[in-house]
Amino acid sequence: MRHGLTAARRRAALARFERFLERRDLRLTPARAAIVEAALAQPGHFPIEALVESLRRRGIRGSKATVYRALPLLTEAGILQEAVVKGDERSYEAAVGRRHHDHLICSGCGTVVEFEYPAIEILQREVAARHGFELEGHHLQLSGRCPACRGRGAGRGGDLRQGLAEDGS
Amino acid sequence: MRHGLTAARRRAALARFERFLERRDLRLTPARAAIVEAALAQPGHFPIEALVESLRRRGIRGSKATVYRALPLLTEAGILQEAVVKGDERSYEAAVGRRHHDHLICSGCGTVVEFEYPAIEILQREVAARHGFELEGHHLQLSGRCPACRGRGAGRGGDLRQGLAEDGS
DNA sequence: CGTAATATGAGACATGGTCTCACTGCAGCG
């Protein structure tokens, strides 16, 4: 029933988005709806460019500008969340049926591991409170050498570019 | 004796850098030394561009390329540390006589508050270990509304960040 | 010195992301 599930997810996301937009006096236009769908259809972590590409492939018009304009909305609506920041390019991931989590990245092969650690989240809120801040968000990204890369030790983070091992789904 | 102090700091940094470079079979060239000095002379958090600018102003030649090439070295040597990532631009800060810390940024006015919270650091190591990673570094950046901006309750009320309550499957 | 390895500098280049602006489609009005 993999399909029924994603359909449900999509519906849920659209509903949520609609509510969000209404609160903001914005409209759920065809373009925005298409972006939501395409976003949810992306696998695991995806770079923005992939989303734009995807829209274009689906024949649906969708310009870079529109996508970039929509992203903050989707994020604030809780449909997407920023995932990994690698150098200059940010990647996102769906956030609808998922619990919040952060990322651990291998500096050797690029593998990304997700982790969920409530204790850390709590301490973050604690820190913010201690400074009188109202916490809105955070970005936590650990980096190190994965088991595999540690084994083959040696070569200075070599250049085994892109281990798209990811995880996603 | 503000001056004696910075001088000492500078000497310490240079010594440390030299040791580091030696271990790596690299040389402490005039350019690299100048960059170290200029870096330590920067105030608080500074964007890379400011460092380049500073070198140029001191009459010392120092090309963008050289600075960018040196930055990872200074960082690994523990003389600088990446500070805040705001949009596309990274800023650094001196790390010599300082303890490691992370940042809390106000989304309203941009104010940056530093905090040190050992418990979080420990948990991070815990997470890495749990996944068999050898932790090399991390980036933690909280964002929220500072006391001042909260008071002035200005716009942007909306988005109450999604809590942990979720689920959908 | 002489020579090879290393480092530097100026600027060309790549690239993610933002801005501009003409245009479109639709809600509200007469």
Add this chain to the structure above:
DNA sequence: CGCTGCAGTGAGACCATGTCTCATATTACG
């Protein structure tokens, strides 16, 4: 039903940060 006002859109010009190239300059060292 035509207007009209305006949020929204799309194509691409534009911008800024950071990377690469390659000719030149230093350095180590026999």
